[in-house]
Amino acid sequence: MIVKFKKIILVGAVAIACLSQPILAADKIKIGVISILEGAFASLGQDGVRGAELAFKEAGGKVAGMDVEIIVMSSDASPDSAVNAARKLIDHDNVDIIIGPLSGSEGIALRDLSKGNKGVTFVNGSSAAQDATFREGSDNFFRFGGDGAQWMAGVGTYAFEELGYKKVAVVAEDYSFPYTQVLGFMSEYCAAGGRVPKKFWTPIGTKDYSSVVYSIPDDVDAIFVALGGADAVNFLTQYDQAGGDKPIIGGTITIDQSILDSKGPFKKLLIGAPAGTPTVSDYEGKEWKEFTASYLSNFPEGMTSPTIFAHHYYMAGKAVLLGLEQVDGDLSNQHKALRASLNNLEFVTPTGGTMRLDENRNGIIDNFVTEVYEREDGSLGNRVLKLVSNVNQTMGQDPTAFRAIGAVSRENPSCP
C-alpha cells in the first residue's frame, strides 16, 4: 500500500512539475484584468471587465501587430484578494500588464505590490482612494481617472454659492473611499466659506440609522450623504420617516439610477439634490453617445448603458492600447518605453475631455455636477448642471498647501 501511495505522490509531483512550466509565447501581449466578480459588487465588477475588453475589441483584438490575450481574475473587494489575484496573474500567467482593481483599498494594496514587481505595468481600474497615487506612489502604477475627491469637484462651490447652504452635516460610510469623497466636497465647500459642524461615520451595511437621524443638528442647511446602495436607501427612508426635511447633497455613488428607480416616499427629499460624478449614463455629448453605442453593440447582454466602472476600465484599457501602439509593443528594459509613453499620453475620453496624467501618474479629469429632477411622467432622473474641466488631484489648490492637510481620515479635513 505504501508503494502505491508513493506512486500516487510521484505522479502528482510530476504533474505539478509539468503544470508549472511557464508557457512561452512570442508576439503576444498578455493583459490581466482584476475586478470584483463575487459578492454584492459582482454585476458592477462584470461591467468593469466589459469596459476593459471593449477597448481591445474596438482595436480588433490586436495591438502593434500582436495578439492580445486577456486573463480575468476576480477579487472580493478585500485588499488581500486583490493581491492574491495579481500574484497569480504575474507569477503564473506571466502577464505584462494588469488593469484593475475596482475598489479603493484594493488599489492601495496593488500599488504596494507594484513596487516589488517592476517588470509589470499596473493601470488602475476604477479604484479611487487618494493615496493610491498621491502619497507614496509607485512609478509603475498609473491611474487614468480621478480619485474620490476629484469626483466631487464643483459640488462644494455649487452648494455654497448657488444653493446658499452655509452649514452642512456629513453622513458617510466609514472607509477610505468616502473619506476621500468628503475631502473633495469639504475642500471646496470650506474654502468657499461653508461650515461642517458634525460628521457621522457609519459602518457599511448599517441597518438602523436612528441614532444618526436624531443627532443631526437643527441648524444645518443640508446633509451631505456619501453612502452607497442599500445604505443610502436605509438612511434616506429612516430620515424621511423621522420627519427630516433638510435638502440632500449626494456623493458619487449615493444617487444612482437604481436609487431613483426604487419605491418610497423618501424620493421627494432627493428632488433638486446635487451630486458629483465623472460618469453620467445618459449624457448628451457626442463622444459619450458613440461610446454607449459601441458598448451596446459589443455587449448586448450588458447594462442599458455603461456604468462608471465600464467607463473607467475602458479608459484604462484605452491608455494601455495607445501606449503600446506608440512604442510598437516594446516591453524591453522593464517597460521603460511604455512607461514614458503612458506618462505623456493624451487621448479623448468618452465624456469628451482630454485625459492626461499629472506628475503622480494620476489622471486630470472632467467632472460633472448633476441634479436630480422629476421627469414629466413623475419618475426621477439625473441631469447635468455643469461640467468642471481639468480637475487635478489637488482640486486646483496649491499642491503644498493641499498636501499639508495630511492623509484623509475621519477627523481630516475639518472645518466646524
Added chain:
Amino acid sequence: MSRTLLLIVVILIILPAFISDFWLNQILTRSIILGIAALSLTFLTTYLGVVSFAQITLAGVAGYTIAYFSPNTTGLGIELPWLFAVALALLFSTLAGAFVGAIAKKSVGIYSIMITLAISMAFFYFTRQNYSIFNGWTGFSGITAPVAFGVSLEDSLVFYYATLLSATAAGYLVVKFTSSPLGLAVQGVKDAARRVRAIGIPTTPVIIAAYAFSGFIAGMSGVLNVWQQERISSFSVGLGPTIDLLIIAVIGGMRHPLGAFIGAITYVLIDTFVIDLFSRDRFNMIIGLVLLFIVMAAPQGILGSFLSAQKRIRKYDNNAIKRKIKNDCEI
C-alpha cells in the same frame, strides 16, 4: 501511516527543486499556512468535540500583533525585535484562545458554533472600526518577513521551509498533546464529561487549556500569514476566511492532523484555478459544486475516505490470503 508521513515530508522538502515560484509561494506555502489554521480547528473538533468559528480570530490576534510590533507603512505601532514580536503574538493568541474557551466552556454543538461565531464577528467589527490599534478598514500593510539567524525569510524558498518546519512542529505538538495526560483528559471531557468530573478532574481548566492550545496553533498560522501576505486588515478576520477554514477542515478530514493540510491544498487549487478552467461569471458556482461533491462523496473528508479505502483493501487482501491458505490446506 508514520512511514507515509515521513515520505510526504521528504517529498515536500525536495519539491521546490521542481516547481516555479508561483507554485511554491501561492499554492504550497499558502496551503500549508491555511492547513496550520485548519489544524487548530480539527484539533478542537476531533478531541474536544466542538466546532469553533473563532480560529481565524485567534490567528488574526497573532497577525495583528506581528503587524503592530513590526515595521509597517501605517505609522502605527512599536517596533520590536522579531523574536519578541513572535513571542508576544503567540502569547496573545494563546490567551485569546483561553478567553474564547472561558466563554464557550459550557457549550457544545450548535451553541459552541454560535458563541464562537459571535466572538469572531465582534472582533471583526472591532478591527474594522478601531483606528488607534487596528487601523480600521485599511489595516496594516508593508510588513515584511524578518531576517532570522542570518537568512531572510522574504526569500520564498527560505520562507517555504520555515512554513514547512512550523507545520511539522504544529502537527507534532497536536499528536503529543493528545497523548499527554491533559490531552487524554480533553478527550475524556468530550466522551463523558460527568465521569471525568466524578474521578476528580475539574472540566473547566481542561476545556480552557484545549482552547488555549488551539489558539497557539492558530497563532502560528497567523504569524506566517502576515509575513506571507505582507499585510493584514479587517478583511483577513471576516466571515469569508472563517467559513473557508471550516470548508478546508471538512473536505480534508478531521480525524488526522494531515487532513487539514490535504483540505487546504485542495481548497487552494480549486480557488486558484477554477476561474481559468470555467466561465469566469460562474466560477464560484463551480467551486461550490466541487466542494458539495467532495462532502457528499467523502463524508469523512478526503483523507478519511482514503484511509477507509485502504482499510477495506487490506481487509480484502487478508481475506484473500486466508482463503488461499484454506484452499492450499484443503488440497
